[in-house]
Amino acid sequence: MSKDAADALDTFPKWLAHHASVRPTRPAMRFKEAGIWQAWTWAEIYVLVQQYALGLEELGLKAGDRIAIVGTNRPKLYWSIMAAQCLGAIPVPVYADAVADEMAYVLDHAEVSMAAVQDQEQVDKLISVKDRVPSLVHILYDEPRGLRDYDHTHLHPIGAVIDMGAVILKQGPDMASRIEAAISGGKASDTSIMLYTSGTTGRSKGVILSAGGSVQACRDTAAFDGLKETDEVIAYLPLAWVGDHYLNYGHALVTGFCINCPESPETAVEDRKEVGATFFFAPPRVFEGMLTRIMIRMEDAGAVKRKMFHHFIGVAKTWGEKILNGESVPLTARLHYGLGELLVYGPLKNVMGFSNVRVGYTAGEAIGPELFSFFRSLGINLKQLYGQTEAFLYVTCQPDGQIRADTVGPPAPNVEIKISEDGELLYKSPGMFTGYYKEPDKTAETMTPDGFVRTGDSGFFDKSGHIRIIDRAKDVGKLASGALFAPKYIENKLKFYPNVKEAVAFGQGKDSVTVFINIDMTAVGNWAERNNVAYGSYQELANHPDVYQIIAGHVDEVNRSLAGEPMMAAAQIHRFIVLPKELDADDGELTRTQKVRRSFIADRYAPLVDALYSGASEADISTEVTFEDGRKGKIAARVRVADAKTHPVIAETAA
């Protein structure tokens, strides 16, 4: 395709029509249903989406209207996005695990007139908040189970809406040309989608992304990584998150590759193995989870296997990354690594569903260098990118061969970056947002007068031109002594240990650094089982003296590593607490994308923070928890506060 022809395709629906004509028989989407992969070709999807769009139009959806999309990654929900975009309506994906209250806020703020949702659970949520969302008229659903006896005046199965559209389409050729005209009439300046931020620092905001910008950004990065129609991705990340919309939906539409929807969130790993995904994305948390599971299973394995595993992981640590980066490596090391590939790495990658992965990305949060290296040393081409919803994801990304754990790479194609005087990262990108919905003052705050977007993160260019992110600009602080305090940096070091699920560091304006820790129930529970440690709940296990000892060991190692970095040595951890409750997004302690809300946590657990700094060895805390069904309860506990060993600064050795 010539460049001009491609440039004319400036909206996603135009690309859909394009694929239907140039690669009609290639698979566009697969969904595992009843244990079998069902596939749809581009031609089939194009027809379905046209029918769906006509059906939506019949229900009253017009250009500019908003339609909420709520649920897991299912073809019918992706079609809902496509159909809405065909009509010029604006899809607004919402996090499916959001509680009714959060959902009501977003739906009302976006003034949606319709919602396409997955199942009864979501329908119930919407019905419960309907009086707070006066604009909402129709609710469409995919999974009919349990909904038979509901009042269907304003409730429709998505299948029925598509059928309705099919009947309309059959009425005559002018129907087909009408919908085709709607698609070709789409302009680059139209709003393609509205994504709500996860709200690390407060209420979520509706980020407006334009069609032309979105398409251009996706084309740039698809070319950057050489994505093509034969690639396979597994879509398992929240629809409402920019990562899924960009990497799966956007990339699929500009390259024509196939999106595979897993059967259920629990089967995603198994399904990824079956489809052999070639392009893969996961936030660091997912990689942490995988490493934890591998380590637990190796602990349970026989002595021979365990020895073999640790031996070859050692080999990979020494040579794996060098081989992947194409550096020169002695032949004996290559042979040794090759044997490891046969015995350990290959099977391991197979279990994780990474056998075919050509390019993998991680982003969302800084990844621990050890964690990052572990996966790369196995031969997985894992890279980092840095981005945000406002940029329509990519701000920087690492090109093949220039991968380092401590940077997020140079600016992405066509992205311009500069660092403000106070160290904040600013950028201009093809996909950047046009504004926050209904919040011009916030938009103005975020944009600089010369058209750059403020990221709120502080970072710098290093010698090789790569960007290094230190932390969120407002999080990077100083200890009372004036030494640098970067909480996330410390937290990520702790989270590398499988036993640590979450960490929250404090120290801004204080004499020393202290942390809250959440233990990982899978890892620590497994340890407890093997060591006959009896416990009845998370709370009991968390407060166990032996668990404190294990965590103290990890904290000590982190301190030792911090002592080796002159800039960070003063930020060693002095005291810590293992929290009696798991941090949870339902309680507002984490965002829906599972990032910690540090200041909220500090407020909520104020007595514990005080205890960390008062020198007390125990503290009482009583806090509210929200159960999955929305009921609330209280947890009261006495937790111990432990001291950690700190280390003298190690003089910098020649680097």
Next chain:
Amino acid sequence: MSGAGLGKGDELLKVENVSLRFGGVKAITDVSFDIRKGEIRAIIGPNGAGKTSMLNCINGFYHPQEGAITYKGIKRGRMRPYVAASQGIARTFQNVALFKGMTTLDNIMVGRTLKMSSPFFWQLWRHGPAMREEVEHRRFVEEIIDFLEIEHIRKVPVGKLPYGLQKRVELGRALAMQPELLLLDEPMAGMNLEEKEDMCRFILDVSSQYGTTIALIEHDIGVVMDLSDRVVVLEYGRKIADGTPDVVKADQKVIDAYLGVGH
């Protein structure tokens, strides 16, 4: 799955004056009640009240010395459990009775055995009609897997699963028989609160989606009262109450049986 000519609310099974003895021990004495099509019927009572014995009588495992059991209007003679099964009665057990070494999928497929009719010759080769039949059965089993939300353990040997999930698989196997009458022996025993809530939801869904008649034994009174349409209460092998949950809850004899009474 509909009964022969029976509508919702018609009498599906009638127990009349049934008595069961093991030697000199009276397990059940002169108990009568009925189960109507489409309802959720609970049998409750303190330990040793004869609940499981009653269930065993219904599915033909025990043979009461006195009284009669009428199923779909036909009085039953002595019979084996598999006859009951082929007549559309399925059950689960108090202690999970699955094939531990087999996968979830295979365990549920076992529930389809009675529905398989292709000739032995073809089954032996797993070809022709046998294969076509297996595909049909697999489709049905997959529907159950979807219904019970156990896709992620489809290929996991059930021995490795936590107890709550095993109970769910067992329910799946019983459902695979497309039973007209489903007997559940303490479906929620040993479960935590969340698992219990899930199980309640599945039982209600089975009732509303498949229209299956369900008789269940349960210890957890709270669960029973929320779940069932009618409750029969046994104590020392005798029936002491029968009616809707509200009626039963208010019955003095039931309160005495559960809370004890000063003699």
